[in-house]
Amino acid sequence: MVGAEPKLMENGEGKPLSVDDLIRFIRSVVISNEKQEEASPFYVLDLGAVRSLVHTWFHNLPLVQPFYAVKCNPDPVFLKEMADLGTGFDCASSAEIETVLSLGVSPDRIVFANPCKPVSHIKYAAKCALLIRVKVPETSGATFQFGSKFGALPAEIIPLLRASQEAKLQVIGVSFHIGSRAINFNAFEDAIEVAKTAFNTAAKLGLPNLRILDIGGGFTSGPQFTEAASALKLALQKHFPVGVAEGLKIMAEPGRFFSNSSFTLATSIIGKRVRDGIKEYWIDDGVSGSMNFLKYDHDEVVCTPLITGKNSRRKEMKTWNSTVFGPTCDAEDIVLKDFELPELEVDDKLVFHNMGAYTSSCGNDFNGFKTSAIPTYIANQK
Ligand SMILES: *Cc1c(COP(=O)(O)O)cnc(C)c1O
Secondary structure, three states: OOOHHHHOOOOOOOOOHOOOHHHHHHHHHHHHHOOOOOOOEEEEEEEHHHHHHHHHHHHHHOOEEEEEEEOOOOHHHHHHHHHHHHHEEEEOHHHHHHHHOOOOOOOOEEEEOOOOOOOHHHHHHHOOOEEEEOOOOOOOOOOOOOOOOOOOOHHHHHHHHHHHHHOOOOOEEEEEOOOOOOOOHHHHHHHHHHHHHHHHHHHHHOOOOOOOOEOOOOOOOOHHHHHHHHHHHOOOOHOOOOOOOOEEEEEEOHHHHHHHHHHHEEEEEEEEEEEEEEEEEEEEEOOOOOOOHHOOOOOOOOOEOOOHHHHHHOOOOOOEEEEEEEEOOOOEEEEEEEEEEOOOOOOOOOEEOOOOOEEEEEEOOHHHHHHOOEEEEOOOOO
């Protein structure tokens, strides 16, 4: 299921909503939902942001075909937009493959990249050609490294390739992942060097020429992306100087890059108290839900308070040291601490930006707060 050639459709460049427009959009959703008890929390998916990110990818890395990592956010409207824009998909299970096929995406636009698969899932995807996943040096400074679990060590590459020969399985390329939320993109140089060694090893063993290099995910959107793209291009030039001319296909499995800034989460204040001079609020989503990433990493929260409805007369912009709790009975369910916020009241909103990556897909239903049931409203629909 690999070797696809997704192409960028001529869908224009797309433009993400400004923060002001996003807030306006959220306000309109709140007003139209006013009579519904269960109308919060909700997500906003900005399809303009999706189109803009896909454009940015192809503009910076025209030779690297992106296969979006579905696990990062499997929202159906988002997946459909990606499919229409011509990306491929990285699936990790038969269920994810089924979801993507049901959008009308052909199997050659799917890579089944979970390195260790249950037998039943392999049977489901029986016609796969194989990529060998190699372990790469952990030099990317990523928040989430994969090397302790995934990737063949140098000494394991020869036995794995031999085993594939004996089983008459077709290995057509090499993959790796530098780690999710990477910050040091020189890691691509180290990783591509390891991948190149695997290409050479396969050639020495007499395997048919490998023709795919899969550089995995790890990309973040924003200014760091151009840095990553430059580091990547240099490393490719160095280790695969004639690769593309000789038919090498380069693909990637970005997840966070496409989904993170495409989604915004609107939550409501559901409770308030003041204790020791600190204003403490409860909101209706938290670390068992969309903010599960806070268990690993605290510096990523960008939020805008939105004063709504009957509270909107207040104009005071003075801010206070505040704590924001999630809704569950878990004492560790704390979303923000020592965070400056204007004074808020019950029913005001806290809007969290860049909430598309490993948020709704990783939350659970603890205490009956069903993360997977949070609705999504679509902005910038064509
Ligand atoms: C999680 C994962 C990705 C996506 O990683 P991002 O850091 O979100 O880009 C890609 N490929 C594989 C195999 C993964 O496990």
